[in-house]
Amino acid sequence: xxxxxILSLLSVTxxxxxxxxxxxxxxxxAPACDGKSPIQSCVGATSDGAPYAMQVxxxxxxxxxxxxxxxxxxxxxxxxxxxxxxxxxxxTPEPVPGGNADVAKYxxxxxxxxxxxxxxxxxxxxxxxxxxxxxxxxxxxxxFPKTTKVIAWGSSLGGVITQGLxxxxxxxxxxxxxxxxxxxxEPELTMAGDFLWGIKVLFDPTIKAGNYSAGAAGVAESYADxxxxxxxxxxxxxxxSTGAWPDTSSATGKSLAAAGIPVRSALLLLGLMSGLxxxxxxxxxxxxxxxxxxxxxxxxxxxxLAILENGTNxxxxxxxxxxxxxxxxxxxIFDNTKTDYAARVESESVIFNAxxxxxxxxxxxxxxxxxxxxxxxxxxxxxxxxAKMRALHTNTGKINVPTILMVGMADxxxxxxxxxxxxxxxxxxxxxxxxxxxxxxxxxxxxxxxxSNLLMLWNRTPASYTKFADTGAPxxxxxxxxxxxxxxxxSAQLVLVAKSLVQASSTGKLPSGGALLTAxxxxxxxxxxxxxxxxxxxxxxxx
Amino acid sequence: xxxxxxxKLITVSAVLAAVSLxxxxxxxxxxxxxxxxxEIKLGMTLPMTGTASLGYNKIPGAAKAYFDYLNAxxxxxxxxxxxxxxxxxxxxxxxxxxxxxxxxxxxVMALLAPLGTANNKAVAASVNPARRGIPVLFVNTGFSGFxxxxxxxxxxxxxxxxxxxxxxxxxxxxxxxxxxxxxxxxQDDDFGVDALAGFKTAGVNFAVKVAYAxxxxxxxxxxxxxxxxxxxxxxxxxxxxxxxxxxxxxGVAAQLKYAPQWMLGSVGxxxxxxxxxxxxxxxxxxxxxxxxxxxxxxxxDEYIKLFSDIYAKAVPGSAFxxxxxxxxxxxxxxAQALKxxxxxxxxxxxxxxxxxxxxxxxxxxxxxxxxxxxxHVGLTGYWVGKYSPTGDLAPIGGTYATYTTDSGAGxxxxxxxxxxxxxxxxxxx
Numbered sequence: 025x026x027x028x029x030i031l032s033l034l035s036v037t038x039x040x041x042x043x044x045x046x047x048x049x050x051x052x053x054a055p056a057c058d059g060k061s062p063i064q065s066c067v068g069a070t071s072d073g074a075p076y077a078m079q080v081x082x083x084x085x086x087x088x089x090x091x092x093x094x095x096x097x098x099x100x101x102x103x104x105x106x107x108x109x110x111x112x113x114x115x116t117p118e119p120v121p122g123g124n125a126d127v128a129k130y131x132x133x134x135x136x137x138x139x140x141x142x143x144x145x146x147x148x149x150x151x152x153x154x155x156x157x158x159x160x161x162x163x164x165x166x167x168f169p170k171t172t173k174v175i176a177w178g179s180s181l182g183g184v185i186t187q188g189l190x191x192x193x194x195x196x197x198x199x200x201x202x203x204x205x206x207x208x209x210e211p212e213l214t215m216a217g218d219f220l221w222g223i224k225v226l227f228d229p230t231i232k233a234g235n236y237s238a239g240a241a242g243v244a245e246s247y248a249d250x251x252x253x254x255x256x257x258x259x260x261x262x263x264x265s266t267g268a269w270p271d272t273s274s275a276t277g278k279s280l281a282a283a284g285i286p287v288r289s290a291l292l293l294l295g296l297m298s299g300l301x302x303x304x305x306x307x308x309x310x311x312x313x314x315x316x317x318x319x320x321x322x323x324x325x326x327x328x329l330a331i332l333e334n335g336t337n338x339x340x341x342x343x344x345x346x347x348x349x350x351x352x353x354x355x356x357i358f359d360n361t362k363t364d365y366a367a368r369v370e371s372e373s374v375i376f377n378a379x380x381x382x383x384x385x386x387x388x389x390x391x392x393x394x395x396x397x398x399x400x401x402x403x404x405x406x407x408x409x410x411a412k413m414r415a416l417h418t419n420t421g422k423i424n425v426p427t428i429l430m431v432g433m434a435d436x437x438x439x440x441x442x443x444x445x446x447x448x449x450x451x452x453x454x455x456x457x458x459x460x461x462x463x464x465x466x467x468x469x470x471x472x473x474x475x476s477n478l479l480m481l482w483n484r485t486p487a488s489y490t491k492f493a494d495t496g497a498p499x500x501x502x503x504x505x506x507x508x509x510x511x512x513x514x515s516a517q518l519v520l521v522a523k524s525l526v527q528a529s530s531t532g533k534l535p536s537g538g539a540l541l542t543a544x545x546x547x548x549x550x551x552x553x554x555x556x557x558x559x560x561x562x563x564x565x566x567x
Numbered sequence: 568x569x570x571x572x573x574x575k576l577i578t579v580s581a582v583l584a585a586v587s588l589x590x591x592x593x594x595x596x597x598x599x600x601x602x603x604x605x606e607i608k609l610g611m612t613l614p615m616t617g618t619a620s621l622g623y624n625k626i627p628g629a630a631k632a633y634f635d636y637l638n639a640x641x642x643x644x645x646x647x648x649x650x651x652x653x654x655x656x657x658x659x660x661x662x663x664x665x666x667x668x669x670x671x672x673x674x675v676m677a678l679l680a681p682l683g684t685a686n687n688k689a690v691a692a693s694v695n696p697a698r699r700g701i702p703v704l705f706v707n708t709g710f711s712g713f714x715x716x717x718x719x720x721x722x723x724x725x726x727x728x729x730x731x732x733x734x735x736x737x738x739x740x741x742x743x744x745x746x747x748x749x750x751x752x753x754q755d756d757d758f759g760v761d762a763l764a765g766f767k768t769a770g771v772n773f774a775v776k777v778a779y780a781x782x783x784x785x786x787x788x789x790x791x792x793x794x795x796x797x798x799x800x801x802x803x804x805x806x807x808x809x810x811x812x813x814x815x816x817x818g819v820a821a822q823l824k825y826a827p828q829w830m831l832g833s834v835g836x837x838x839x840x841x842x843x844x845x846x847x848x849x850x851x852x853x854x855x856x857x858x859x860x861x862x863x864x865x866x867x868d869e870y871i872k873l874f875s876d877i878y879a880k881a882v883p884g885s886a887f888x889x890x891x892x893x894x895x896x897x898x899x900x901x902a903q904a905l906k907x908x909x910x911x912x913x914x915x916x917x918x919x920x921x922x923x924x925x926x927x928x929x930x931x932x933x934x935x936x937x938x939x940x941x942x943h944v945g946l947t948g949y950w951v952g953k954y955s956p957t958g959d960l961a962p963i964g965g966t967y968a969t970y971t972t973d974s975g976a977g978x979x980x981x982x983x984x985x986x987x988x989x990x991x992x993x994x995x996x
Contacts, residue, residue: 302660309660319617322658323782374757375659375689382755382780487664553671555699559692 055167063132066167067117074156076141077117078164079128085135086172087198087529088164089522090157092189093118093140094180094511095206097344098147099243106254108340115142121179121203126515127522134526136175139164147348148209150417153185154192161196175525177201177428179511180438184208187419187427187446194424198529201428201521204435204511207442208418210357211563213349215299215439216342217358217403218365218562219335220253222294222393225400226277227256227270234403235356236347246347250340257336263287264328276392276399283388288328289381293389295331296372297365299441299562301434303485304333305504310488313496323378326490329498334436337510341437353413355406363402366390368562421449423477426528428521430481430513430550433558437510440558443480448560450478479524479534481544482551482558483507483517506549520547599913601676607646607905607912610669612655612662612690613682613707619657622810622840622890623682626707627652629894630680632881633874633902640994643905643912650898651675657682659689666694670701677917680725680897682707684757685781687722697721702918704904705897705945709834710757711764711974714937714944721914723921725897725945727859727934729761729807730768730974732832735857735949736805737769738970738979740830748774750801750827752792752816754808755780758834762807768976775799784812789819797825807832814844821850829854833949838958839888848958856960857949859932861967863892864959870896870931873993889960896931899993903928906995929987933969947971948982 051073055066066078078088101111119140120127131138141160143153157176165171176197178186183205190200206212220233231252236242252272259270269281269290280290295302302309307330312321350357373386380386393400423446431443457474465471485507491499504512520543528534535543544550601608611627614620631650638647651673653665662681669675678696681687687706690696696703697720705725706713709732714724740749749771753759755778766773777792793816796804804827806813813835820826829851835841836856842848861868866875874895875887885891905912907920925938937944948971952960962968969982990996 310658310664319619319656319658320782322656322660327660371688371692375685375692377685377756378780378782382778382783383760384755384778385780487668488661551671555670555695557695557698 055163057167068163070141070144070156070159070163072144072152072156072159074141074144074160075115075117076139076160076163077119078137078139078167079119079132080137080168081132081135083135084137084168084170086170087135087526088137088139088168088171088174089120089131089525090161090174090176090197091119091121091138091140092153092157092176092178092182092185093142094178094182094204095148095341095345096146098145098348099246099344101250102247105247105250107336108250113146115144115146117142121177121513121518124515124518127518130519130522131526136526137164137168148181148345148352148416150181150185150188154188154417157185157189158193158196173198173529175199175201175529177203177521177525179203181206183438184417184419187421188417190425190427191420191422197425198532199426199428199525199534201430201525202443202446203430203513203521204432204438205429205442205446206438207445207561207563209349209413209416211442211561212438213342213346213358214563215561216338216346218360218363219294219298219300219338220342220346221358221360221403222297223253223256223335223339225274225393226280226290226294227260227274228252228272229274230272231256233343234346234350234358236350238351242347242351246343249343253339253343254336257332257339260287260291260332264291264325264332274399276397279399280389280392285385285388286381288325289379289385290389291335292328292331292376292379293369293386293393295335296376297368297393297562299439299559300331300334300338301436301439301508302327302330302376303434303508304330304436305508306490306498306500306502307333308485308488308490308505311490311492313492313498315496317496325379327376327379333500334434338436349413349416350409352416353406353409355409356403357405357409357413358403359405359410361395361402361404365393367565421446423450423453426477426479426532426534428479428481428524428528428534430483430517430521432483432485432507432509432512434485434508435510435512436508439561440482441560444558445560445564447478447480454478475533476536477534479536479540480552480554480556481517481521482553482556483513484549484551486549514548516547517550520544520550599676599911600674602646602912605646606649607643608649608651608673608675609677609679609704609901610651610653610666610673610675611679611681612653612665612669612686613680614657615652615654617656618811620654621843622837622888623707625885625888625890626680626682626894628882628885629878629891630898632878633895633898635881636877637898637902637994640992643902643995644910648902648905650679655686657686659683659685662686663689663693666690670694670696670699676912676914677702677704679704679901680707680894684708684710687713691719691722700914702914704901704921707893709761711761712757714942714974716941716943719943721918723925723938723943723945725900726833726893727946727948728944728974729758729832729834730765731947731972732857732949733762733765733807734769734972734979735951735970736830736832737766737771739855739951740771740803741769744803744828747802747828748800750775750777750796750799750804752777752779752804752806752808752812754778754812759807762832769979774801779808779812781809784808784815786815786819789815790823792816793820793823793825796827801827803828803830805830805832806835808835810835810837810840811844814841814846817841817846817850818844821847831856833857833859836960837889838954838960839886840890842958849956851954851958852956854954856952856954858889858952858960859934859946859949860889860892860896861931861933862952862959862961863887863889864961868931869989870993873989874931877993892931900928900930903995927987929990931986933967933984933986934971934982935984944974947973948984
């Protein structure tokens with residue numbers, strides 16, 4: 025395992041956030057407050073044991089912002105595992121995104137308090153987390169009776185929790201902002217499962233990729249998978265330039281290699297069929313180094329490197345989330361026995377035809393990955409476990425209160441399509457509201473245009489951003505480009521969301537018009553363009 | 568009296584309410600994006616630099632030459648037409664980025680002649696002009712799928728589809744090379760899929776088919792192709808690829824003295840572009856070629872005469888070739904569409920104009936256009952010619968033999984199409 029080389033390529037998402045407040049008190053007790061000014065801090069724990077933190081400015085205006093953090097692994101990661109080794113399970117409260125001081129400062133300046141827990145259970149936890157949040161709101165209101173408005177926001181899985189809170193308890197919140205929101209558990213783990221399965225059947229058949237054993241044995245299997253997947257990714261990184269397939273490749277993989285199929289094309293196909301973005305932190309699939317590779321690099325190589333970067337970032341979550349949800353559901357939950365991967369890439373196989381090395385190669389790879397090939401055995405789920413997984417909290421996508429979505433167009437873990445799904449659903453919801461208003465007009469002769477309750481902020485990737493050294497080698501040590509990586513937002517963008525939430529909670533309306541456009545422009549790199557349409561997750565089967 | 572007033576008041580209130588509803592529900596028509604009182608902005612993406620740009624990079628200059636001519640003669644109802652060109656280097660992701668710039672920053676009214684099947688598919692998927700109601704006029708690809716009005720409702724084809732071309736080639740082979748061994752070089756993507764579909768419909772049986780992945784074409788690859796064609800003893804070899812593939816093949820064939828009967832598809836058949844790569848003109852001699860528009864050397868043709876005059880003044884010293892002619896022809900059709908779209912053209916009225924009148928637009932092509940309210944099919948056929956000793960494509964026997972067909976199972980028939988006369992001075996009526 026060439027750890028250094030992998031590390032040089034990756035920009036791993038920080039999962040453990042800045043500690044703002046810690047040391048919770050006993051569960052379900054009244055918050056312990058320090059009584060300080062201008063910011064009073066309180067800590068406590070909910071009845072399920074989730075530690076929480078409250079920070080209330082002296083000029084508290086009655087509005088509190090409840091933040092829900094994203095997915096945190098629910099098992100410790102041994103330090104020997106590259107990239108993420110050394111992680112310890114934590115339920116440190118997180119009352120603002122990543123402990124961002126600019127966001128907290130802005131909210132305090134508006135007289136808005138901040139509130140957030142670390143949740144009692146990590147991993148895929150919307151069911152328990154929504155309950156925790158409901159209790160937390162009640163606790164805050166009791167502690168600070170002046171409270172009149174609650175705004176809720178969250179990132180990644182915290183976006184699912186936030187949306188779920190607004191769907192189930194619309195009367196508790198005035199405005200919400202699910203940011204870089206994950207899709208529901210099944211679409212998310214289908215994306216992860218498709219990619220992992222592909223890595224397994226082509227590059228290392230000893231990867232388990234799900235169906236982990238119960239208990240500690242399953243956790244150990246997931247650790248082993250992490251090591252193997254990262255090792256494969258390291259080998260693929262080298263193979264993209266040399267053409268070599270990993271020496272751990274399966275018989276199916278070796279037969280493709282023997283047929284002269286470039287390993288970069290195989291990796292790209294896995295990314296496309298899973299729905300991973302083809303732009304990543306450092307690879308825009310546009311730029312090429314000066315010289316002979318100016319055109320061929322973006323056409324043939326860069327998309328595969330983007331999948332490598334995005335896939336590696338997503339792989340850890342894919343393995344650990346699958347293991348976690350299997351534990352909750354009681355068995356294997358990923359099933360691709362009926363998946364038509366050829367249909368999945370029908371459009372992309374034209375767009376990335378050069379990088380995929382042409383239709384003959386594409387067909388050979390899809391044939392190798394087809395259900396008809398016993399050398400690429402499909403994953404079979406446990407029906408009872410699938411039923412249990414589906415019984416976990418699922419958002420319907422209904423918008424009940426002013427809602428702001430923000431997502432990177434090339435987020436590799438929670439693809440922009442998860443937010444697009446809500447945009448599409450709300451378009452239908454809004455159209456129905458307009459139709460109802462018109463029908464009402466027929467009898468009342470009074471027409472009131474329904475208020476739009478959704479603001480979509482797309483964090484776009486720059487026009488081009490891959491940098492090259494004088495040698496022509498791509499540079500991967502620079503910060504991830506805007507619009508790429510997971511929940512990669514600037515302070516200015518987060519403050520814009522905070523501002524918009526505060527305004528919406530106060531007026532009942534989302535910002536709009538020239539004022540919104542000006543604010544969006546100042547925040548940088550965002551777009552409210554209604555013409556944008558991100559592809560839905562492949563699970564939905566329409567792309 | 569009071570009752571009457573009350574009734575009147577009720578009536579007035581109802582009218583006001585209705586007016587209010589109408590105002591609320593249907594906002595006043597704002598000026599169209601990209602259309603000002605003095606200007607209409609159009610945007611084009613295509614490869615202007617890099618290895619894929621050869622030949623294609625003359626298209627914008629040609630279109631601009633016509634638009635400049637149009638503008639100097641009053642424009643479209645007093646508005647000048649401005650063409651903004653972005654270089655996508657033939658990279659799909661870059662085409663997406665550049666198209667976004669055209670739409671969001673430059674705020675063009677419509678996209679004009681974007682080039683390439685993969686690029687247009689990438690733009691359709693990521694930029695989604697259809698969702699935005701943006702016309703994509705006269706795409707520079709013969710992929711038959713872009714005429715699908717359900718999938719691409721705002722996109723208009725102009726080139727005959729690759730399926731049509733393959734069917735007409737197939738008919739020519741049946742008529743002239745029965746019993747001969749036929750070889751085919753094709754691009755291993757949707758371009759090639761269309762070609763294979765057309766040849767299959769035409770009933771052509773190949774002795775050998777050689778596919779190349781887009782981007783893999785070059786001299787080394789061409790040597791391998793020739794080996795396969797030789798091994799199959801192909802009498803006729805069809806080059807149904809891009810210019811760089813045709814050039815690589817003919818260049819290496821000349822070196823190896825491999826000389827079957829060549830048959831060149833229109834995409835890779837522009838003689839000027841081929842010769843620019845160093846292929847001797849003589850190699851092209853007697854090769855069979857296909858084109859929907861007249862020979863670029865045919866100065867008896869009124870369109871060729873006018874367009875070549877305009878181009879010579881606009882871009883002195885630049886050869887008037889197939890890419891130039893197609894670029895100017897597209898600009899000329901666009902001008903007619905804009906004119907037909909009304910005094911204050913909108914995106915909707917522009918598309919409606921093509922739907923209702925597009926089939927009658929004057930243009931240089933010798934085959935009919937297929938536009939209607941249910942069809943975005945462009946040109947529907949080709950004439951067959953041979954390359955001269957100087958490498959120019961010319962009609963066999965000096966007379967254009969034109970054929971027309973569709974992208975389905977329809978027969979290939981000799982065309983009886985009578986081209987509309989050029990409007991006065993080549994300006995839209």
